[in-house]
Amino acid sequence: MRFNKTLDAIKVYEAGKPIELVVREFGIDSKEIVKLASNENPYGCSPKVQEAVRGSVENMARYPDDSMYGLKAGLAKRFDVKTHEVIIGAGSDQVIEFAVHAKADSESKILINSITFAMYEIYARHVGAEVIRTASREHDLDAFYALYLEHRPAIIFLCTPNNPTGDSIDASAVMEFIAKIDSETLVIVDGAYMEYARYKDSAKALEPKTLISTFDNVLYLGTFSKAYGLGGMRVGYGIASQEIITALYKLRPPFNITTLSLEAASAALEDDTFVQMSIKKSFEEMERYEAFADAKGIRFIESYTNFITLCLGEGTDSTVVADALLRQGMIVRDLAGYGLNAIRVTVGRPEENDRFFALAEALI
Amino acid sequence: MRFNKTLDAIKVYEAGKPIELVVREFGIDSKEIVKLASNENPYGCSPKVQEAVRGSVENMARYPDDSMYGLKAGLAKRFDVKTHEVIIGAGSDQVIEFAVHAKADSESKILINSITFAMYEIYARHVGAEVIRTASREHDLDAFYALYLEHRPAIIFLCTPNNPTGDSIDASAVMEFIAKIDSETLVIVDGAYMEYARYKDSAKALEPKTLISTFDNVLYLGTFSKAYGLGGMRVGYGIASQEIITALYKLRPPFNITTLSLEAASAALEDDTFVQMSIKKSFEEMERYEAFADAKGIRFIESYTNFITLCLGEGTDSTVVADALLRQGMIVRDLAGYGLNAIRVTVGRPEENDRFFALAEALI
Numbered sequence: 001m002r003f004n005k006t007l008d009a010i011k012v013y014e015a016g017k018p019i020e021l022v023v024r025e026f027g028i029d030s031k032e033i034v035k036l037a038s039n040e041n042p043y044g045c046s047p048k049v050q051e052a053v054r055g056s057v058e059n060m061a062r063y064p065d066d067s068m069y070g071l072k073a074g075l076a077k078r079f080d081v082k083t084h085e086v087i088i089g090a091g092s093d094q095v096i097e098f099a100v101h102a103k104a105d106s107e108s109k110i111l112i113n114s115i116t117f118a119m120y121e122i123y124a125r126h127v128g129a130e131v132i133r134t135a136s137r138e139h140d141l142d143a144f145y146a147l148y149l150e151h152r153p154a155i156i157f158l159c160t161p162n163n164p165t166g167d168s169i170d171a172s173a174v175m176e177f178i179a180k181i182d183s184e185t186l187v188i189v190d191g192a193y194m195e196y197a198r199y200k201d202s203a204k205a206l207e208p209k210t211l212i213s214t215f216d217n218v219l220y221l222g223t224f225s226k227a228y229g230l231g232g233m234r235v236g237y238g239i240a241s242q243e244i245i246t247a248l249y250k251l252r253p254p255f256n257i258t259t260l261s262l263e264a265a266s267a268a269l270e271d272d273t274f275v276q277m278s279i280k281k282s283f284e285e286m287e288r289y290e291a292f293a294d295a296k297g298i299r300f301i302e303s304y305t306n307f308i309t310l311c312l313g314e315g316t317d318s319t320v321v322a323d324a325l326l327r328q329g330m331i332v333r334d335l336a337g338y339g340l341n342a343i344r345v346t347v348g349r350p351e352e353n354d355r356f357f358a359l360a361e362a363l364i
Numbered sequence: 365m366r367f368n369k370t371l372d373a374i375k376v377y378e379a380g381k382p383i384e385l386v387v388r389e390f391g392i393d394s395k396e397i398v399k400l401a402s403n404e405n406p407y408g409c410s411p412k413v414q415e416a417v418r419g420s421v422e423n424m425a426r427y428p429d430d431s432m433y434g435l436k437a438g439l440a441k442r443f444d445v446k447t448h449e450v451i452i453g454a455g456s457d458q459v460i461e462f463a464v465h466a467k468a469d470s471e472s473k474i475l476i477n478s479i480t481f482a483m484y485e486i487y488a489r490h491v492g493a494e495v496i497r498t499a500s501r502e503h504d505l506d507a508f509y510a511l512y513l514e515h516r517p518a519i520i521f522l523c524t525p526n527n528p529t530g531d532s533i534d535a536s537a538v539m540e541f542i543a544k545i546d547s548e549t550l551v552i553v554d555g556a557y558m559e560y561a562r563y564k565d566s567a568k569a570l571e572p573k574t575l576i577s578t579f580d581n582v583l584y585l586g587t588f589s590k591a592y593g594l595g596g597m598r599v600g601y602g603i604a605s606q607e608i609i610t611a612l613y614k615l616r617p618p619f620n621i622t623t624l625s626l627e628a629a630s631a632a633l634e635d636d637t638f639v640q641m642s643i644k645k646s647f648e649e650m651e652r653y654e655a656f657a658d659a660k661g662i663r664f665i666e667s668y669t670n671f672i673t674l675c676l677g678e679g680t681d682s683t684v685v686a687d688a689l690l691r692q693g694m695i696v697r698d699l700a701g702y703g704l705n706a707i708r709v710t711v712g713r714p715e716e717n718d719r720f721f722a723l724a725e726a727l728i
Contacts, residue, residue: 001467001547001548001550001580001581001607001608001611002548003466003467003611004465004466004467004468004469007466007611007614007615010614010615021429021431021433024433035426038426038427040425040426040427041425042425043425044422044424044425045424045425049424050421050422050424053421053424053624054418054421057414057417057418058408058414059596060408060409060413060414060417060593060594060595060596060597060628061404061405061406061407061408061409061593061594061595061596062399062402062404062595062596063402063404063589063595063596064596065385067385069385069388090454090617090620091617091619093617093618093619094617097617101368101490102367102368102371103365103367103368104368105368119617119618122617126465126615183365184365184366186365216365217365225427229424229425230424230425231424231425231426231427232423232424232425232426232427232428232619232622232623232624233424233622233623233624234619234620234621234622243365244365247365247367247371250371250374251371251374251490253454253455253457253458253461253483253486254457254483255455255457255596255598256454256598257598258596258597258598258622258624258625259596259597260417260596260597260622260624261622264424
């Protein structure tokens with residue numbers, strides 16, 4: 001059977017190996033496996049969130065409130081925006097999907113960083129759009145601007161802090177950059193890890209309200225998958241002008257998040273103390289990774305997230321290291337596929353990090 | 365900002381009113397509201413499913429097993445197919461989305477019944493495909509075939525049992541119909557309510573294995589949202605040849621169902637006794653609706669599902685009736701938007717149906 005030609009160019013996204021798969025492949029006891037590969041919050045979510053979800057289990061037969069009234073009101077309050085400036089997605093991934101499908105087609109170009117979140121390119125391929133990449137590892141906004149002038153893309157993605165590298169752009173630089181972009185180009189600011197950056201350095205903190213009250217052509221993305229500890233529940237959001245939100249809404253399927261996800265995300269917004277505690281612990285543990293790298297004489301990228309990218313020396317192959325760790329039940333992300341001889345490690349709980357250092361000692 | 369032209373033709377799907385919205389609009393106590401509008405299973409899901417989900421709440425931070433190994437194995441066993449002949453979606457809606465995006469574009473036509481599930485047309489509009497409809501209320505396969513010859517659609521949807529009318533096509537007629545369709549046309553058999561049809565009349569039961577072993581161009585859809593009582597958890601599936609599944613997989617976003625949804629659906633497959641009990645009760649209660657309609661002298665469509673469509677007389681307006689019921693806390697679906705002077709009522713628990721009959725007595 002023939003399918004649309006756009007499918008020919010699509011490769012399937014390779015997610016971090018789930019614990020279940022490692023258990024099956026290598027026969028390792030699931031209790032022995034440490035997964036530091038998908039930037040999940042190792043402290044999970046607030047006990048209050050767990051309690052709220054347990055209390056809602058009897059509602060699983062009921063479709064969720066498709067207006068998402070409560071969650072949108074919570075986000076609007078948190079960010080001091082209007083509810084009609086908010087859209088909820090099954091992860092911020094789905095908001096990216098809406099935006100790409102709303103704005104780009106096979107005639108369009110989409111401008112992204114050389115190394116960045118894989119889903120931008122995947123959704124670009126879904127619509128047959130051409131992906132233009134900058135050359136440097138970290139976001140170089142001058143290079144972005146030059147390519148913008150050359151290619152006039154329909155969409156520009158800025159991922160800050162960037163995944164999978166962890167670096168972050170100054171908020172003032174982002175504002176100056178967007179001011180130079182024409183109002184017909186959609187600029188998507190992906191702040192999936194913004195809670196971490198905001199905690200570490202206020203100069204990196206981009207506020208959705210400032211962005212959308214200054215620019216009509218900006219879509220800010222956030223997620224409950226990282227700092228909020230709800231990676232498994234698939235809830236993200238977009239914040240933008242009503243015009244953009246209305247367009248994206250046309251592509252939103254009904255009931256796009258689950259009844260329990262709605263409950264979990266709404267409850268998570270109510271317990272910021274837990275979130276801030278987990279961010280604080282993460283950066284305390286991050287210092288141990290930096291000290292480990294310094295002691296081993298390897299470079300790392302300064303991170304504004306809950307993960308750290310370790311750039312290995314010439315004599316060490318990241319794929320070999322990641323594979324050796326995997327066979328001992330330690331799952332990290334090899335960045336060879338991104339053209340980097342590096343591994344990305346989610347900063348885990350102290351005992352998980354102990355295990356990483358013990359295993360990595362012999363490999364790096 | 366300009367968006368893709370395809371957005372101009374898209375209208376937003378109107379879901380059944382959730383209980384929360386009625387509470388807000390009319391200030392009715394949520395305990396007083398009965399929702400018989402979205403064909404949810406009023407008996408919910410198995411207690412074993414609830415238990416499994418409660419036990420997994422601490423895993424909400426973890427992304428789901430993206431291979432969906434366990435759930436796919438469960439479905440493959442249930443339907444005697446291979447795991448590579450199965451794809452999981454966030455509701456069968458999402459599998460429809462994958463199929464339409466994989467097979468159709470703005471040059472394509474999609475053939476559907478005059479009155480049928482709204483999402484077929486919505487996804488067709490997403491890709492700019494032209495929708496061709498038959499003329500009759502129930503699936504007329506001769507009319508489908510004539511329109512197929514005339515328009516050569518990329519996709520044909522057969523919804524059996526049909527939503528929102530409840531009627532069902534004989535399985536043998538479906539098999540004879542598909543045999544006449546060329547192998548480049550994708551025939552999608554939406555069996556969202558098939559568990560109910562199979563219980564009531566085996567002549568209506570389409571088996572995925574028979575379909576896909578006979579035809580390379582068929583995609584069978586099923587869901588956990590109806591008989592399995594997991595409407596809020598967004599899990600559906602497609603079963604087809606490996607060739608079709610591989611194409612659809614290219615459009616599947618990673619982690620497209622939640623960690624708890626995966627747990628719930630896998631557990632639900634293990635307790636068929638509960639599902640069969642709820643189907644049995646539903647048809648027992650259905651008889652009361654049929655008796656009510658007969659007593660009132662109004663027609664109904666014989667239903668192979670967990671809902672019944674009551675066709676109102678000339679002097680009674682379905683929108684007026686649905687609105688009057690709503691103001692008293694009884695939510696049903698008005699089918700005026702489908703061109704029918706009818707209401708669709710989900711068969712509820714006995715006490716919910718009592719309430720419907722009591723309120724409807726004065727209105728119909």
